[in-house]
Amino acid sequence: MTETDSWLAEELLIVRHSGEIPEIAFHSSLYYLCEDPDGPQLTLGQNELDLLRQQVVARYREILLRDLSPENRDARIFRGLKRCIFNWERLGKFCTRQTMEIEATLRQEIAEALRCFLQQEADEVRAGLRQSCLNCTREELDGFAREIGVGPEELPEDIEMLFCSQS
Structure with a gap:
């Protein structure tokens, strides 16, 4: 695994396990990987960008299913149908x-x-x-x-x- 692969893998995990608004983690990862003076300043290809986008969708899927799970209705993690x-x-x-x-x-x-x-x-x-x-x-x-x-x-x-x- 290259150093670039390692940085990307770490950011993929961060986006995938982000909080309630995964696109914020997505944009933070893009900034860190590509623009942050203290970051690796990579130029991401379409495949790397797609991997990051897929993690946002995966996180949203998890959030949506959490709030559509009857087992969660009385749990603290439940945000309801409106959310x-x-x-x-x-x-x-x-x-x-x-x-x-x-x-x-x-x-x-x-x-x-x-x-x-x-x-x-x-x-x-x-x-x-x-x-x-x-x-x-x-x-x-x-x-x-x-x-x-x-x-x-x-x-x-x-x-x-x-x-x-x-x-």
Whole structure:
């Protein structure tokens, strides 16, 4: 492994395991690797840039799935559906700025996670096992569902109750 490979590998890890806004880590890594007077001042090729971009997408995937996991609803790490929608928008903006498309497989994975999340939420609220944890409006949910390819017919029939039980 060359010194360049070593620097890049370290930055890939930093971006992949970054916090809630992975594109900030992406830009910090680009600055460090290419422009920082104390950095290696590399000229990255398309392959290296793509690897860094892929880590941003991988981190967003992890964040989105975290907030669409029913197991996390009562955990401190859970940010709710509103944050999930916001992070999807962030991912979309990042991809647009980087002239990338959100891969169909990622879109499908998030769509399936949303369908499962909402169905479990509706089932448990209907059964009286919990109050709804939805922290977004119906309009926000509908827009997000449309964006990821989930049609109204794929949402739970009694989804309105999830919004009515909000305090």
